[in-house]
Amino acid sequence: MAFLGTAVWRVFGYRHPLGPLCRARCYSVQSEFTTEKSVPYAKTLKQEDGLSGPTKPLPRAADAVVIGGGSLGCQTLYHLCKMGMTNVVLLERDRLTAGTTWHTAGLLWQLRPSDTEVELLAHTRRVVSSELEAETGLETGWIQNGGLFIASNKQRLDEYKRLMSLGKVYGIESHVLSPAETKELYPLMNVKDLYGTLYVPKDGTMDPAGTCTTLSRAATARGAMVIENCPVTGIQVQTDHMGVRRVKAVETDFGTIETPCVVNCAGVWATKLGKMVGVNVPLIAMHHAYVVTERIEGIQNMPNVRDHDASVYLRLQGDALSVGGYEQNPIFWDEVSDKFAFSLFNLDWDVFMQHIEGAINRVPALEQTGIKSTVCGPESFTADHKPLMGEAPEVRGFFLGCGFNSAGMMLGGGCGKELAHWIIHGRPEKDMYGYDISDYKYNQLLGKEYTFDFPPHHDTIRDECMTCRKAVAVFNMSYFGKFYLTGPDAKKAADWLFTADVNKAPGSTVYTCMLNEKGGTESDLTVSRLEPGPAHLPLTPESNGDAYYMAVGGGVAQHNWSHIRTVLQDKGFICTLTDHSEDMGMISIQGPKSRDLLQEVLDTDLSNEAFPFSTHKIVTAAGHKVSPDFIRSGEFTLERMGVVYKAKAHLKSPFDPENKRVKGIYSTD
Numbered sequence: 199m200a201f202l203g204t205a206v207w208r209v210f211g212y213r214h215p216l217g218p219l220c221r222a223r224c225y226s227v228q229s230e231f232t233t234e235k236s237v238p239y240a241k242t243l244k245q246e247d248g249l250s251g252p253t254k255p256l257p258r259a260a261d262a263v264v265i266g267g268g269s270l271g272c273q274t275l276y277h278l279c280k281m282g283m284t285n286v287v288l289l290e291r292d293r294l295t296a297g298t299t300w301h302t303a304g305l306l307w308q309l310r311p312s313d314t315e316v317e318l319l320a321h322t323r324r325v326v327s328s329e330l331e332a333e334t335g336l337e338t339g340w341i342q343n344g345g346l347f348i349a350s351n352k353q354r355l356d357e358y359k360r361l362m363s364l365g366k367v368y369g370i371e372s373h374v375l376s377p378a379e380t381k382e383l384y385p386l387m388n389v390k391d392l393y394g395t396l397y398v399p400k401d402g403t404m405d406p407a408g409t410c411t412t413l414s415r416a417a418t419a420r421g422a423m424v425i426e427n428c429p430v431t432g433i434q435v436q437t438d439h440m441g442v443r444r445v446k447a448v449e450t451d452f453g454t455i456e457t458p459c460v461v462n463c464a465g466v467w468a469t470k471l472g473k474m475v476g477v478n479v480p481l482i483a484m485h486h487a488y489v490v491t492e493r494i495e496g497i498q499n500m501p502n503v504r505d506h507d508a509s510v511y512l513r514l515q516g517d518a519l520s521v522g523g524y525e526q527n528p529i530f531w532d533e534v535s536d537k538f539a540f541s542l543f544n545l546d547w548d549v550f551m552q553h554i555e556g557a558i559n560r561v562p563a564l565e566q567t568g569i570k571s572t573v574c575g576p577e578s579f580t581a582d583h584k585p586l587m588g589e590a591p592e593v594r595g596f597f598l599g600c601g602f603n604s605a606g607m608m609l610g611g612g613c614g615k616e617l618a619h620w621i622i623h624g625r626p627e628k629d630m631y632g633y634d635i636s637d638y639k640y641n642q643l644l645g646k647e648y649t650f651d652f653p654p655h656h657d658t659i660r661d662e663c664m665t666c667r668k669a670v671a672v673f674n675m676s677y678f679g680k681f682y683l684t685g686p687d688a689k690k691a692a693d694w695l696f697t698a699d700v701n702k703a704p705g706s707t708v709y710t711c712m713l714n715e716k717g718g719t720e721s722d723l724t725v726s727r728l729e730p731g732p733a734h735l736p737l738t739p740e741s742n743g744d745a746y747y748m749a750v751g752g753g754v755a756q757h758n759w760s761h762i763r764t765v766l767q768d769k770g771f772i773c774t775l776t777d778h779s780e781d782m783g784m785i786s787i788q789g790p791k792s793r794d795l796l797q798e799v800l801d802t803d804l805s806n807e808a809f810p811f812s813t814h815k816i817v818t819a820a821g822h823k824v825s826p827d828f829i830r831s832g833e834f835t836l837e838r839m840g841v842v843y844k845a846k847a848h849l850k851s852p853f854d855p856e857n858k859r860v861k862g863i864y865s866t867d
Contacts, residue, residue: 318612339405
């Protein structure tokens with residue numbers, strides 16, 4: 199018999215006798231996958247080979263085609279039908295759940311720090327635990343055994359207390375337990391190193407096969423078609439009279455389906471599907487694993503356990519446990535195979551070891567518990583650990599519902615509903631910005647600063663704030679989005695997009711909100727009305743009519759760009775949107791002495807009378823043209839920073855005589 203403790207010994211290189219099972223299971227990871235292992239469910243949707251074609255004839259046309267028969271694909275299909283779009287088709291290249299869904303752990307935790315995610319999880323739970331069974335009479339395999347979050351330090355316990363408060367707002371029962379109360383609830387747990395736990399009695403576990411079977415039957419009962427064993431070979435795109443690329447049809451070896459809407463729910467294969475239409479899908483495939491133990495006496499009816507600090511979870515599996523977590527040194531699946539179906543990789547114990555060590559610490563009985571099976575399959579992950587959802591800006595009608603970072607089952611119901619609403623009504627019901635298709639260049643840097651306590655650079659930030667308040671400070675805001683809107687219908691577009699009247703005299707700058715079709719706010723930004731005529735700066739577009747320059751916050755720039763383009767296309771406005779975000783710089787000079795500093799290098803009068811707020815001018819700084827915009831917040835910008843000029847540093851700043859903060863003020867030769 200192989201024990202979990204034995205696996206740790208082997209990884210660390212100690213001499214310890216290994217049983218026959220461990221000798222059979224402890225392989226090094228290989229590039230090939232196998233179909234010989236099975237996940238620990240009573241049933242899967244896998245059937246015997248021998249099918250030579252699709253399970254149903256393909257229709258000539260459909261209002262939408264969902265590609266991928268996993269959790270997200272089935273949930274999206276189901277919710278499209280519930281919202282009234284019944285002429286929809288789901289295409290699965292093999293069988294339902296064959297890619298990554300079939301081997302998922304199926305955990306559902308109701309509490310997360312985001313209120314939107316709490317609502318998404320709550321909807322998934324309602325669908326899986328009650329709505330589907332009431333609608334179809336079929337059981338989904340939902341098991342409500344509760345969930346337990348582990349706090350091994352004070353900061354984690356404080357976080358869980360906040361989660362409990364958030365849960366109260368949404369009616370989610372939860373309790374913060376002391377170590378003694380935790381031991382009473384979970385007698386096999388080691389609580390000596392705990393500060394406490396968060397217990398959510400109505401958390402539970404979903405069965406992927408049962409859930410997807412029930413979803414597909416509920417959808418087909420409403421008119422949808424689920425066609426298995428039908429790989430997609432291509433997606434046709436056509437360009438309309440306005441030059442906009444739109445989805446036209448889905449191609450297979452067994453026929454073509456004309457459709458204006460394709461939903462990419464292909465999981466780790468979503469990138470390949472995106473390439474068919476020229477859409478970048480920024481996700482990567484990784485090996486993701488768990489092991490299933492032999493029987494553990496006394497584990498029956500225990501809640502699932504999540505220890506975030508140890509990066510491990512313990513999922514109740516009848517009278518055993520599934521043990522897994524997120525790998526710190528994952529193995530990437532660089533060449534995603536199109537032939538992969540109901541398959542698994544061999545487990546690399548060097549990678550998996552950290553989970554075993556954390557699991558044994560939490561439940562010591564595991565050290566002498568046998569390993570029944572290993573499950574290592576592919577999962578898709580994104581850079582910001584958030585899913586990719588929404589309409590791709592490159593091709594209208596091409597929607598993404600992928601990149602779920604091993605949380606596709608628990609988020610599937612809520613996200614499937616939002617994606618269906620997005621497709622039918624043009625936008626989701628909830629604030630899904632965090633899941634929207636975007637470019638998060640700065641998340642890695644910002645991640646180091648996320649904290650509920652003072653950040654590491656608190657003292658530096660304090661000094662900078664005081665300098666800005668009393669003297670002058672310079673901020674590099676070049677990460678902002680910089681867009682130009684020009685053309686015959688630019689004024690009409692501006693009137694539709696912005697809440698404030700931006701059609702003031704040329705030279706004005708207006709701070710405004712940008713709205714969507716439902717009257718909701720997409721963002722706030724500044725809009726400057728430009729002088730018509732030839733270009734005033736190297737990057738300023740020439741315009742014979744109305745022209746506007748928009749400065750948009752860097753974190754929402756891509757989102758705003760896609761929103762504006764969508765409005766222009768849907769409303770038929772004849773105008774051009776130009777993005778110069780990467781070509782132009784933006785510097786903000788703030789503080790009571792900012793004008794004094796700028797007056798030394800600019801050739802224009804910066805007094806309130808000569809240069810009031812909410813105006814802009816083209817001026818010369820050290821012999822070069824720039825555009826300074828004074829807006830209501832007092833922000834000052836120097837643009838067109840693509841050219842590098844020689845500079846020399848002054849040793850002292852007149853605004854920082856002790857040279858505490860400013861190490862050099864630069865001027866051109």
